[in-house]
Amino acid sequence: MAMTSGARPDSYLGAPYGLAAWLLTKDHKRIAILYLISITIFFAVGGLFAIGVRSELMTPKGDLLSADMYNKLFTLHGVVMIFFFLIPSIPATLGNFLIPIMIGAKDLAFPRINLLSWYIYVVGALVTLVAVFAGGVDTGWTFYTPYSSISSTTAVTWAAVGVFITGFSSILTGLNFIVTVHRMRAPGMTWFRLPLFVWSHYATSLVMILGTPVIAITVLLVAAERSLNLGIFDPARGGDPVLFQHLFWFYSHPAVYIMILPGMGVISELVAAISRKQVFGYAFVAFSSLAIAIIGFLVWGHHLFVSSQSIYAGLVFSIITMLVAVPSAVKTFNWTATMYKGSVTWESPTYFVVGFMGLFVIGGLTGLFLGTIGLDVHLSDTYFVVAHFHYIMVGGAIMAYMGGLHFWWPKMTGRMFNDVWARASAIMIFVGFNLTFFPQFVLGYLGMPRRYHAYPEEFQVLNVLSTAGASILGLAYLLPMVYFTISIFKGAPAPANPWGAKGLEWEVPSPPPTFNFDEEPVVTEPAYNYKPGREVTVG
Amino acid sequence: MASHVHTQNAHGAHGEHEHNPNLQHHFYSMDQQLEASTLGMWVFLVTEIMFFGGLFMAYIVYRTMYPDAWMSGSQQLNVPLGAMNTAVLIVSSLTMALAVRAAMVGNRRGQIRNLILTILLGTTFLVVKYFEYKSKFDHHLVPGDHFVAPAGLETMAPQLQIFMSLYFVMTGVHAAHMVVGIVLMSVILFMAWRGRFGPQYYTPVEVSGLYWHFVDIVWIFLFPLLYLLGFHLGGAAH
Amino acid sequence: MSTSHPVPAHSTFFLVFAALLVGTGLTVLVAKYDLDAMFHVTWLNTAIALTIAIIKATLVIVYFMGVRWNTPLTKVVVLAGFFWLLILFGLTMNDYLTRGWLGVLGR
Numbered sequence: 001m002a003m004t005s006g007a008r009p010d011s012y013l014g015a016p017y018g019l020a021a022w023l024l025t026k027d028h029k030r031i032a033i034l035y036l037i038s039i040t041i042f043f044a045v046g047g048l049f050a051i052g053v054r055s056e057l058m059t060p061k062g063d064l065l066s067a068d069m070y071n072k073l074f075t076l077h078g079v080v081m082i083f084f085f086l087i088p089s090i091p092a093t094l095g096n097f098l099i100p101i102m103i104g105a106k107d108l109a110f111p112r113i114n115l116l117s118w119y120i121y122v123v124g125a126l127v128t129l130v131a132v133f134a135g136g137v138d139t140g141w142t143f144y145t146p147y148s149s150i151s152s153t154t155a156v157t158w159a160a161v162g163v164f165i166t167g168f169s170s171i172l173t174g175l176n177f178i179v180t181v182h183r184m185r186a187p188g189m190t191w192f193r194l195p196l197f198v199w200s201h202y203a204t205s206l207v208m209i210l211g212t213p214v215i216a217i218t219v220l221l222v223a224a225e226r227s228l229n230l231g232i233f234d235p236a237r238g239g240d241p242v243l244f245q246h247l248f249w250f251y252s253h254p255a256v257y258i259m260i261l262p263g264m265g266v267i268s269e270l271v272a273a274i275s276r277k278q279v280f281g282y283a284f285v286a287f288s289s290l291a292i293a294i295i296g297f298l299v300w301g302h303h304l305f306v307s308s309q310s311i312y313a314g315l316v317f318s319i320i321t322m323l324v325a326v327p328s329a330v331k332t333f334n335w336t337a338t339m340y341k342g343s344v345t346w347e348s349p350t351y352f353v354v355g356f357m358g359l360f361v362i363g364g365l366t367g368l369f370l371g372t373i374g375l376d377v378h379l380s381d382t383y384f385v386v387a388h389f390h391y392i393m394v395g396g397a398i399m400a401y402m403g404g405l406h407f408w409w410p411k412m413t414g415r416m417f418n419d420v421w422a423r424a425s426a427i428m429i430f431v432g433f434n435l436t437f438f439p440q441f442v443l444g445y446l447g448m449p450r451r452y453h454a455y456p457e458e459f460q461v462l463n464v465l466s467t468a469g470a471s472i473l474g475l476a477y478l479l480p481m482v483y484f485t486i487s488i489f490k491g492a493p494a495p496a497n498p499w500g501a502k503g504l505e506w507e508v509p510s511p512p513p514t515f516n517f518d519e520e521p522v523v524t525e526p527a528y529n530y531k532p533g534r535e536v537t538v539g
Numbered sequence: 540m541a542s543h544v545h546t547q548n549a550h551g552a553h554g555e556h557e558h559n560p561n562l563q564h565h566f567y568s569m570d571q572q573l574e575a576s577t578l579g580m581w582v583f584l585v586t587e588i589m590f591f592g593g594l595f596m597a598y599i600v601y602r603t604m605y606p607d608a609w610m611s612g613s614q615q616l617n618v619p620l621g622a623m624n625t626a627v628l629i630v631s632s633l634t635m636a637l638a639v640r641a642a643m644v645g646n647r648r649g650q651i652r653n654l655i656l657t658i659l660l661g662t663t664f665l666v667v668k669y670f671e672y673k674s675k676f677d678h679h680l681v682p683g684d685h686f687v688a689p690a691g692l693e694t695m696a697p698q699l700q701i702f703m704s705l706y707f708v709m710t711g712v713h714a715a716h717m718v719v720g721i722v723l724m725s726v727i728l729f730m731a732w733r734g735r736f737g738p739q740y741y742t743p744v745e746v747s748g749l750y751w752h753f754v755d756i757v758w759i760f761l762f763p764l765l766y767l768l769g770f771h772l773g774g775a776a777h
Numbered sequence: 778m779s780t781s782h783p784v785p786a787h788s789t790f791f792l793v794f795a796a797l798l799v800g801t802g803l804t805v806l807v808a809k810y811d812l813d814a815m816f817h818v819t820w821l822n823t824a825i826a827l828t829i830a831i832i833k834a835t836l837v838i839v840y841f842m843g844v845r846w847n848t849p850l851t852k853v854v855v856l857a858g859f860f861w862l863l864i865l866f867g868l869t870m871n872d873y874l875t876r877g878w879l880g881v882l883g884r
Contacts, residue, residue, distance in 0.1 A: 107565040109575045175582045182850060183575045184565075210861045213586045217593035221708065229683035230704040232597060237682075237697035238608075243600050246869045247593050297864055301872065311879045313872035515564075573782075574848065581851055585858035592862040599866060600873055618805070625801050633794040636785075636841040643784050745843075752842045756834045762801075763826035767808035771822065 011414060011511040026111035027514055029412070032097035034118050035088060040481070042084035042125065047474060049077035054436075054467040062454035070453035071138035072154065078141030079159060083166050084125050086393055087255065090262035091173055091208075092121075094404050095201045097412055099177060101505045101512060102195050104186025104521040109179040117172035124166030131158035140451060142252070145233035145244040149225040157226050160219040167216045170258070174208030177201055186504075188523035195503055195527050196272075196285050200265030203289035207254045207261070207296065215251035218244065242307050249300035257296040259393055260360075261289060263400030264331055267356055270403050271335045272528040273501035274350045275342025279528055281334040288327035295324040305376045314373050321371035328364055332357065347499070348422035352403030355430045359395025363388060366441065381451075384444025387437045395433055402429070402480065409484065410498045414511040415491030421483040428476035435469025502528050561740040573742050580746040584753045587716075591757050594709045598764065601705065605698040612702030613769035615680055615689065617671055621766040624667050625758060631660035632755045639748045642731065642741035650731040650744070654724055657751065661721045668714050672707075681707070706765055713761060716754045723747050783846055793840045800833045 012029045022030055052073040056064045065073070096114065100107050108114050131137055134155040139148040148156050181202045185194075222244075224230055231237040233244050272279050279285055301309055301317030335357065344350060366388040370376050379385060410416055439462040444450075448459050455463065497506040504523075508516060525532070559569055566572040602609045634656040641649030679687035682704045688696035727747050730736065736744055804826055812821040839845045844855055876884065 105565065109565075110579060111563075111565065113579075171583075171586050175579060175586070178582055179575050179579045183571060183578065209582055209586055210589055210857075213588075213590035214593045214865065217590050217712075220712075221593075221597075224708060225704075230708070231682050231697070231700045232704045232708070237700050238601075238605060239701060240600065240604070242872075243597060246872065247596065250593075250865055250869075297861070298868065301868070304872075308876075308883060309872045310875040310877070311881050311884045312875040313868075316868075316871060520567075577847065578851055578854065581854045585854060585861075588858040588862055589865070592865055595862075596865055596869055599870065603870070603873055622801065622805050626798065629794065629797045629801065632797075632837060632841050633790060636790050637787075639843075640784060640787075640790070643782070749842055752837050756837055759833050759837070760827075760830050763804055763808070763830055767804065767826060768823075770805075770808040771811040 010513055011509065012514045013414070013511050015514070024115070026107070026115060028096050028100050028108050028111065028114055029512065029514075031114050031118055032093050032095075033412070035092040035096065035121070038118070038121065038125070039085050039089055039093065042080055043477075046077055046081035046085055047477070049073045049080065050470065051474065053077060054470040056453050057455070057463045058467045060455050060457050060460050060463075065453060067453055068138060069136075071140075071451070072136035074451055075137045075140050076132060079128065079137065079163070081393075082141060082255070082259075083163055084121075084128070086259045086397060087170055088121060088173070089259075089397070089401050090266060090404060091177070091201060091204055091258075092118075092169075094197075094266065094401075094408060095177065095204075095262060096173070098408065098505055099180060099198055099201060100184070101508060101516050102198055102503060103181065103184060104189050104504055104517065104523060105180065105184040106515045106517070108176045109184055110176050113172050114176055117169045117176070120172065121166055121169040124162050124164075124169065126162075127165055128159055128162030131155040131162060134158055142248065143219065143222060143244075144248075145222065145225075145241045146235055146239070149222045149233045149244075157223045160223040160226075164216050164219050164223070167212045170208045171212050174205035174212075177205040178209065181205075186521045186523055190523075192283065192286070193523055193526050194286075195265075196268035196279060196282065196289075197265040199286040200261045200268070200289045203293040204258050204261040204265075206290075206293045207258050210297065211251040211254040211258075214247055215255075218247040218251070221247075242304065242309060245304050245307055246300070249303040250297075253300040253303060254293070254296045256389070256392070257292055259397045261292060263356070263397040263404075264289070264328075266400045266404035266407075267335060267353055268331075269501075269503070270349045270353045270407055271338045272530075273407070273499050274347070274353060275339045275344050276500070276530050277338055277342040277528070278526070278530060279334065280337035281330075282527065285331050285334050288330045291327040292324065295320065295327070299324055299371075302371050302376070305373050306380045311373075318371055318373050322368065325364060325368055325371075332361060332364075346423075348419050348426055349403050349407040349499075351423050351426035351430075352399050352406065355426060356396060356399040356403065359391050359399060359430075359433065363391030363393075363396055366391065378447075379444055381449055382444035383440040383448045383450055386450050387440035387444060390437045390440070395437070399429070402426070405480070405484075407499065408505070409487070410494030411505055411510045411512070413488055413491075414494050414509075415487045416494050416498065417487035417491055418483050421479060425476055425479035425483075428472060428479065432469050432472030432474075432476045436466050436473050437469070439463070439465045439469075502530060559739055561735075561742075569739060573745070576742045576746050577749070580749045584749060587753060587757075591709075591712070594705065594712065595760070595764075598705055598709070601698075601701055605695070605701070608695045608698030608702055610769040610772060611689075611692050611695060612699050612706070613765060613767070614772055615675075615678075615699075615703075616706065616766045617674065618766050618770055620667055620671055621762050624664050625762045627660050627664050627667070628755045628758050631657050631664070632752050634660065635748050635751045638731075639741070639744050642736040642744040643738060645737035647731065647734055647736075650736060651728065654728040654731055658721055658724050658728065661717055661724070661751075665714060665717055665721075668710065675703070675707075709761055709765065713754065713757055716757070720747075720751050720754050723750065782843075785840070785843070785846075789840055793836050796836055797833050800829050804829045 012027055022034065025031060052065065053070070056062065056070055062070065096108070136154050137156055137159040138154045139152050139156060143156070143160065181194075181198060221232055225232055225234070231239055233239040233241055235241065268279055268285060299317055299321045301313055302321045305314050366384070370379055370385060370388055406417070406422055443459055443462050446459065448455050494510040496509050498510070499506075504521060507521075562569055562572060566575065634653045638650050638653035638657060641653060675681055679685055680703055682700035686696065686700050686703070688699055692699060724747060727744055730743065807825050808822065812825070813819055838855060844852060
């Protein structure tokens with residue numbers, strides 16, 4: 001790669017040189033960059049599918065696309081965005097890059113498995129692309145049976161196999177993080193001195209390990225049923241479609257925590273840095289990550305409220321769903337308390353943090369609406385659900401991802417970017433996002449179903465607003481691609497600690513050398529030690 | 540959190556960084572490497588528990604829904620062959636454990652002997668499985684268009700197909716894991732033959748052994764749940 | 778530098794091996810009898826078969842896989858795996874076994 005890093009010639013970017021040195025690397029930082037490029041490509045692919053969806057929805061009649069084509073577009077939008085962008089995004093880029101440095105290690109526990117996880121991602125992505133070109137998939141990203149296993153005539157098997165393969169990328173990443181955090185911490189780096197970014201990625205990894213295998217076997221069963229006419233989910237032979245839903249959502253609900261927990265880790269880091277303060281209630285935030293991961297496994301039935309799941313089970317799942325909101329709320333209160341009376345400076349990461357806070361709160365609270373069975377009967381499969389999850393996944397997770405990218409960009413590339421443009425793009429993303437998705441809450445409440453390409457006339461105004469917002473949002477996401485790219489060639493060389501933040505990653509050069517540290521660090525201070533004095537001890 | 544970058548190998552009792560050629564650069568001791576690798580393999584096995592767990596979940600749900608079809612379906616399976624395969628895998632677990640032990644003490648002959656035995660036993664399992672599957676094909680018990688319910692069981696033909704579907708998928712996924720295990724053991728055998736393992740370094744043998752034992756454990760549950768369910772009603776021994 | 782892992786005695790492995798074979802034989806033997814019909818229950822045969830299987834699996838895990846001599850963390854990981862399986866089974870069956878409990882048609 002001929003891109004010059006602004007800083008040292010012996011950084012991880014410079015040496016060793018050449019394509020093979022990148023494609024066969026064992027360096028976690030290079031693997032993070034490989035992932036960064038891949039997921040950005042798939043973000044664009046998923047965005048293209050969204051353009052198709054929102055274009056059709058500008059007019060009430062299904063006049064732009066056939067119903068079948070529309071089904072394929074929203075399905076592929078979901079599949080690509082979830083499996084090939086959101087789930088890997090923060091862990092495979094920022095997590096891979098930062099975790100070893102943050103804990104004072106030279107690399108992750110299993111560098112070759114890290115590289116393997118990227119190759120598995122690429123293979124899974126290519127297999128799924130085959131599905132796109134072999135006729136698409138029209139089942140929805142949820143692959144509900146028996147439509148997916150029997151009736152659909154689209155390339156479901158290819159997509160199912162693609163998702164199956166990519167799941168192992170996630171599993172190997174999680175495995176690596178768990179062993180690394182347990183076994184590779186530098187001397188003095190006790191659990192309660194770890195950055196909260198590490199705690200959230202540890203919790204995320206627990207979810208990856210325990211949940212992903214179940215969706216793996218489930219999509220494998222769908223593929224097997226399609227190709228071998230097996231009958232496991234075939235109602236004509238006594239198969240139970242609700243069994244598929246249980247197995248699917250056992251993973252796919254915790255999967256949303258795979259998508260948000262790393263974002264929360266980013267926010268914890270950014271909040272401390274922009275406020276120049278220890279995170280309020282550090283231990284509570286750390287334990288909340290674990291609580292979200294664990295309780296998140298106990299609520300999947302809230303996706304089955306309107307199926308034939310027993311009402312009794314629905315009640316149990318509903319109550320636990322209320323509980324899972326608590327640790328998220330704890331974190332939100334603690335971040336706010338951290339910023340209160342902090343010396344907050346308003347660079348671009350701050351904009352993303354503030355944007356996250358508002359949008360995550362809206363997204364999270366509307367989840368409680370949906371978790372209430374009585375309300376869910378009316379709101380299920382409407383645009384209310386669509387708005388809810390986009391508020392969390394885009395307003396929350398992607399905002400956090402952008403904030404993290406901006407915050408650690410100087411560290412990863414050794415270059416400063418133009419912060420004026422960055423702040424402008426943060427504002428444009430915020431405005432575009434709300435214009436796209438807030439009307440969808442109203443549409444859902446008014447009864448517009450999701451996954452329909454035509455709708456009653458009276459919903460048009462809100463749909464047009466939503467599409468207008470989506471256009472702004474799409475352009476807003478292009479901006480960082482431009483100024484980040486420019487920064488690589490023209491940005492000022494970045495110092496080791498451009499934000500004046502605390503953390504081991506800010507004590508190594510920007511960009512870091514291949515083995516991170518010249519000598520193994522010894523940690524003697526708590527995390528976020530902006531005001532030396534009290535150390536958090538637990539137990 | 541400031542770091543104070545000292546020149547020190549501050550890992551307590553371990554003293555000097557080791558220079559064993561098998562020590563990967565990001566680990567500071569052979570012990571750390573072994574412990575991390577063992578932990579890593581166990582984390583992977585947890586994913587395997589959940590992977591097979593999805594299949595066992597389907598088994599439990601359908602058995603609850605169709606107890607009669609489950610009994611009758613089980614009767615179509617070959618208990619003597621299944622029991623023999625169970626014994627074969629148990630012996631292979633013994634030889635695997637002995638192979639790891641041989642590596643721990645640097646006994647090259649013992650490693651080679653036990654690894655070869657493990658591979659042979661695993662292959663025996665797969666050969667028996669092949670004959671079992673062939674018999675199912677011959678008796679039209681493969682679910683799908685060519686399925687023919689055994690005499691007297693026509694009314695439960697649909698649910699019997701679900702049982703047979705789970706039988707094939709559960710034992711098939713298990714067999715796929717056996718194949719991977721045999722390939723893995725062949726690689727380990729080659730390395731053992733080259734004298735790569737001893738008390739200082741036996742991590743690959745240990746870690747592969749964990750995988751092998753796990754595949755055995757899955758079978759320990761598959762056998763009674765699939766084969767023995769309807770055994771008291773008499774087996775058709777297909 | 779030798780590791781701190783003890784080398785298990787041959788006898789340990791052979792004893793466990795014997796126990797595993799005995800357990801297998803026992804499972805097959807018990808399965809020949811319809812204990813459910815004898816005791817007028819629906820679960821006895823399965824309970825016995827599963828109990829023996831769990832004991833066999835535990836022996837393999839503790840001795841053949843060496844968890845007996847592993848760190849507490851490894852032991853927690855093993856237990857967590859099986860516990861998570863119970864969550865999957867338990868909460869799913871919480872649906873299937875409670876259908877019709879609340880008197881709502883079809884639910």
